[in-house]
Amino acid sequence: MSIFPRISLKPEVTEYLKSVFLNKEVLTAVGHQEAEHRFHKLLSCLSHPPSYTCVRASTHLAPLEEIRQQLAEELRKQLMCSSSAEEVSVQILPHPRIADVLILPVEGPRPVKQLGSEVVVGAQCGGAVLRGAHVFAPGILGSPKYMKAGDLVSVFSDLEGKCTRGATSFQGKKVFVGNGVAEMDRSTIFCTDEPARGIGIRMVEPLYRSPSFDGVLPSLAFLQNLPSVVVGHVLGPRPGERILDMCAAPGGKTCHIAALMGDQGEVVALDRIRNKIDRIRQNAQMLHLQSVKAHCFNSTLSVSSDPAQETEGPPFPPESFDRVLLDAPCSGLGQRPNMGSTWSLKEICSYQPLQRKLFHAAVRLLKKGGVLVYSTCTVTLAENEEQVAWALDTFPCLSLVPQEPHIGAEGMPGAGLPPEQLRLLQRFSPELSWEQTEITAPLPCRADSDTIGFFIAKFLKN
Numbered sequence: 420m421s422i423f424p425r426i427s428l429k430p431e432v433t434e435y436l437k438s439v440f441l442n443k444e445v446l447t448a449v450g451h452q453e454a455e456h457r458f459h460k461l462l463s464c465l466s467h468p469p470s471y472t473c474v475r476a477s478t479h480l481a482p483l484e485e486i487r488q489q490l491a492e493e494l495r496k497q498l499m500c501s502s503s504a505e506e507v508s509v510q511i512l513p514h515p516r517i518a519d520v521l522i523l524p525v526e527g528p529r530p531v532k533q534l535g536s537e538v539v540v541g542a543q544c545g546g547a548v549l550r551g552a553h554v555f556a557p558g559i560l561g562s563p564k565y566m567k568a569g570d571l572v573s574v575f576s577d578l579e580g581k582c583t584r585g586a587t588s589f590q591g592k593k594v595f596v597g598n599g600v601a602e603m604d605r606s607t608i609f610c611t612d613e614p615a616r617g618i619g620i621r622m623v624e625p626l627y628r629s630p631s632f633d634g635v636l637p638s639l640a641f642l643q644n645l646p647s648v649v650v651g652h653v654l655g656p657r658p659g660e661r662i663l664d665m666c667a668a669p670g671g672k673t674c675h676i677a678a679l680m681g682d683q684g685e686v687v688a689l690d691r692i693r694n695k696i697d698r699i700r701q702n703a704q705m706l707h708l709q710s711v712k713a714h715c716f717n718s719t720l721s722v723s724s725d726p727a728q729e730t731e732g733p734p735f736p737p738e739s740f741d742r743v744l745l746d747a748p749c750s751g752l753g754q755r756p757n758m759g760s761t762w763s764l765k766e767i768c769s770y771q772p773l774q775r776k777l778f779h780a781a782v783r784l785l786k787k788g789g790v791l792v793y794s795t796c797t798v799t800l801a802e803n804e805e806q807v808a809w810a811l812d813t814f815p816c817l818s819l820v821p822q823e824p825h826i827g828a829e830g831m832p833g834a835g836l837p838p839e840q841l842r843l844l845q846r847f848s849p850e851l852s853w854e855q856t857e858i859t860a861p862l863p864c865r866a867d868s869d870t871i872g873f874f875i876a877k878f879l880k881n
């Protein structure tokens with residue numbers, strides 16, 4: 420069901436996206452009416468959360484069924500605490516094709532009544548609430564003047580980034596995401612020298628209800644979007660190999676790769692932002708993975724000019740790795756739910772050159788016969804199919820190879836790639852099934868299509 424307005428973007432960004440989704444090749448393939456219909460569905464589904472939560476199970480530590488049962492028990496206890504019912508059941512299903520994935524339905528949108536007291540949060544925080552999170556204090560922009568801990572409030576997400584911090588009321592574009600109880604007074608949130616931390620509003624009646632995984636089986640259950648889990652399987656790491664994850668923080672895919680290798684071999688994780696490296700290490704430690712080696716480094720500079728250099732950390736000699744993952748920094752326009760972005764067209768279009776620099780390093784660091792996987796969580800052609808066309812042109816040693824599993828759609832026409840190459844690409848396109856999702860198809864059927872927007876290409880270096 421569509422309950423929010425479509426994603427709020429700058430007009431120039433909406434026009435740009437429209438030109439992408441209604442490009443000449445798409446119009447020839449599906450016709451103007453269908454292309455326009457898909458584009459409008461895209462804008463609408465981006466502002467809504469997927470209808471299930473995806474958990475990657477640590478099958479390197481325990482069998483899937485055992486993890487499923489433990490998780491059901493933990494979540495059942497959690498629900499018993501927050502519900503008056505004597506018996507509550509939790510539905511957790513194994514993904515029909517991916518051996519380490521569990522899926523849990525999200526309940527919503529639920530009929531929740533708005534209250535008189537309003538708290539306004541940023542769009543990113545509002546999106547997290549729609550995926551089951553409580554409101555953390557730094558996400559709060561405005562609250563009633565005399566809000567006290569214990570007050571019941573309605574939470575709204577600021578769509579256009581116009582609410583000023585500390586506001587006592589806000590008349591701009593906002594969307595209701597549920598009701599909660601304040602855990603702090605207004606003065607603790609806004610009137611202190613130190614920024615407030617921790618839960619500011621505990622959501623008791625969220626518009627979309629999904630279990631909270633905060634502290635639940637941390638070493639066995641890792642929250643991850645389905646396409647991100649697919650990336651690890653598509654890369655296909657084997658025990659004993661040396662793998663490079665070039666843009667790794669917070670390390671979800673790094674840890675998955677290490678788990679798929681049974682923690683045998685080496686997974687080198689690079690990220691340019693120093694404090695994000697700690698997150699990679701914490702995640703690896705939490706999941707009991709020793710083979711992850713994380714370094715703070717700009718991956719565009721990760722190829723050593725000295726081919727004989729032998730160090731544990733970057734830069735590395737050319738042809739050092741069996742497989743390389745380039746999960747590139749991108750415009751992120753596939754993220755769901757995303758009710759509003761204030762980015763300019765310039766910002767949206769700024770990633771292509773950086774992705775190409777990273778790609779150059781990736782190809783040089785890969786051994787001959789090795790596998791390179793390129794992925795993004797965005798929907799533009801410029802960062803996806805156009806990058807593939809450019810890469811095939813620039814590096815004659817690269818060829819596209821089939822992906823396993825391939826549960827998403829194929830690549831989008833528009834970058835001049837022939838149909839046989841588009842078929843080798845995997846594009847998760849939630850807009851293609853957005854109506855189908857509304858017709859309450861059984862969860863395992865909609866799991867593969869009701870995802871974030873995502874793109875995966877797999878290359879072999881010949």
Ligand SMILES: C[S@@+](CC[C@H](N)C(=O)[O-])C[C@H]1O[C@@H](n2cnc3c(N)ncnc32)[C@H](O)[C@@H]1O
Nearest residue numbers: 666667668669670671672690691717718746748
């Ligand atoms: C899409 S996120 C990676 C998500 C990660 N692969 C995961 O699954 O958890 C992109 C990351 O690239 C990092 N990044 C951006 N430019 C970089 C560069 N030149 N070198 C290394 N990392 C970079 C960002 O800090 C960000 O953490």
